Each structure stands twice: as structure tokens, then as C-alpha cells.
Amino acid sequence: MNQLLHLEDVTKSFGRVTVAKDLTLSVSPGEALGIVGPNGAGKSSLFAMISGDLRPDSGAVWFEGRDVTDVPPHARTRAGIGRTYQVPRPFEHLTVFENVLVCGYQGAALKGKEAWQHTMGVLERTGLADLANTPAGRLGLLQRKRLEVARAVGTNPRLLLLDEVAGGLTEPEVLELVTMVKQLHAEGLGIVWIEHVVHALVKTVGRMVCLAGGDVVANGDPTQVLADPKVRELYLGGGPETDLPEEAAS
Numbered sequence: 001m002n003q004l005l006h007l008e009d010v011t012k013s014f015g016r017v018t019v020a021k022d023l024t025l026s027v028s029p030g031e032a033l034g035i036v037g038p039n040g041a042g043k044s045s046l047f048a049m050i051s052g053d054l055r056p057d058s059g060a061v062w063f064e065g066r067d068v069t070d071v072p073p074h075a076r077t078r079a080g081i082g083r084t085y086q087v088p089r090p091f092e093h094l095t096v097f098e099n100v101l102v103c104g105y106q107g108a109a110l111k112g113k114e115a116w117q118h119t120m121g122v123l124e125r126t127g128l129a130d131l132a133n134t135p136a137g138r139l140g141l142l143q144r145k146r147l148e149v150a151r152a153v154g155t156n157p158r159l160l161l162l163d164e165v166a167g168g169l170t171e172p173e174v175l176e177l178v179t180m181v182k183q184l185h186a187e188g189l190g191i192v193w194i195e196h197v198v199h200a201l202v203k204t205v206g207r208m209v210c211l212a213g214g215d216v217v218a219n220g221d222p223t224q225v226l227a228d229p230k231v232r233e234l235y236l237g238g239g240p241e242t243d244l245p246e247e248a249a250s
């Protein structure tokens with residue numbers, strides 16, 4: 001199997017709520033995949049099953065040809081899966097540099113000078129080099145989001161899972177974030193990005209999946225997925241944060 005990530009018939013329920021229903025999904029090495037879907041569709045649960053925070057009731061998760069279904073989260077990080085969380089929780093009293101350094105130590109098993117150089121490189125790639133000595137607790141929202149991404153990149157992943165990193169940002173800030181994610185993708189990182197700010201995804205990913213009720217509703221070219229009547233139906237009932245780009249909403 002030469003997929004970067006492969007989920008095979010994954011099913012997961014919390015009581016009567018099904019967050020994944022015989023879900024089969026693959027990501028190729030270096031691919032950028034966007035995931036959309038209404039609130040409660042099972043998007044974050046999907047990430048939790050990929051990162052190991054949540055175990056599927058049945059089915060399997062494969063990473064780089066290895067069945068990681070029973071591999072704990074810290075070992076999946078070491079194996080090359082990096083993720084962000086919707087609500088960034090950096091070590092507030094540590095500096096930006098220290099926050100990323102910890103991820104290099106713990107997530108990428110780097111030590112000493114190598115870890116320091118790696119951290120400086122990650123801060124450059126995520127636009128945080130000038131803030132290296134600033135305590136995380138003093139950062140504004142965009143910089144906190146950047147730091148969340150930097151902490152994931154700091155673990156040296158080959159697959160980067162981004163969970164709603166554009167949420168709450170202004171339009172120019174979203175564009176800055178898009179530029180950063182595109183750059184990381186251009187460096188060869190495989191990316192799966194869950195996002196309600198759909199136009200950020202359209203600018204970044206080559207393929208899009210729409211999830212609802214733990215199932216794939218549409219999968220393919222982002223513009224075509226967003227124009228799919230089933231997806232539009234879901235989004236028209238999707239509440240005020242729904243953000244269909246003009247080309248899909250027209």
C-alpha cells in the first residue's frame with residue numbers, strides 16, 4: 001500500500017451518535033486534502049482516530065503502509081503524524097521558541113543543537129522567528145494559530161492534520177495563514193485540513209471531502225464538491241458560519 005494515510009471501513013459511535021460509518025478514505029504522500037461538513041459531522045472525531053486520541057469501534061487506520069489502529073498517540077506522533085487542535089493550548093508561560101522546542105524533543109526525538117536548529121527552522125517556516133522570545137500567553141489570535149501549526153510541524157510530521165486553524169481570523173489573517181499552509185505543502189508535507197472557512201481550503205487543497213453523519217457525502221475536485229447539490233443542501237442548513245465561495249454558491 002503506497003498511501004500516506006488509509007482508513008478502512010472505520011466505524012465509531014458514542015451511544016446513538018455515529019461519528020464514522022464504514023468510512024474509507026485515503027491520502028497520498030504530499031497530497032493536500034480539505035474536509036468540510038456541518039457541525040457534528042464527525043470531522044474532529046476523524047482526526048482523533050487518525051492521531052490515536054480515539055479508537056474506532058471497528059475498522060483500521062493505516063499510516064505509510066503500517067496498521068496503527070492500536071498504536072498510542074505519542075507513538076503516532078513519532079511515526080510522522082502531527083496535528084493541531086481547534087483551541088490552541090500552548091504552554092502560556094514558555095516562549096514561542098520553547099513551545100516548539102518541546103515538540104522537537106518529545107515528538108521528533110531531537111536533542112541538543114539539532115533540536116535548537118530544527119526549532120529555528122520551524123519558526124522561520126511558520127513566520128514566527130521574530131517572536132521566538134515572546135511568551136506564548138502574549139500572542140494575538142493569528143500568532144497563536146501560527147504557533148499551533150508550528151508545534152505540530154515541530155514534531156517533524158509527514159502528515160499534518162489542521163483542525164479549523166482559520167476560525168476566528170480576519171480575512172487578511174486568513175490569507176496569511178493560507179500562504180503559510182501552501183508553503184508547508186510545497187515543501188512536501190501531506191496535509192489534511194478541516195475548515196469551515198471554505199474559501200481558505202479552495203485556495204489550498206487539491207481535493208475535498210464533505211462528511212456528514214460520519215459518512216462521505218462527496219469527494220473530489222473542491223469546486224465540484226462545493227457545487228454538489230447534496231453538499232449545498234447540508235450547507236444551506238449549516239448556520240451562519242457557513243462560507244460557500246461564490247463559485248459554489250451561485
Ligand SMILES: Nc1ncnc2c1ncn2[C@@H]1O[C@H](COP(=O)(O)OP(=O)(O)OP(=O)(O)O)[C@@H](O)[C@H]1O
Binds near residue numbers: 019038040
Ligand atoms: N468523546 C465524546 N463523547 C460523546 N460524544 C462525542 C464525543 N466526541 C464527539 N462526540 C459527539 O460526536 C458528534 C461529532 O463530533 P465532532 O466533534 O467529531 O464533529 P465535527 O464535525 O468536528 O463538528 P464541528 O464542526 O462542530 O467541530 C457530536 O455530536 C459530538 O457531540
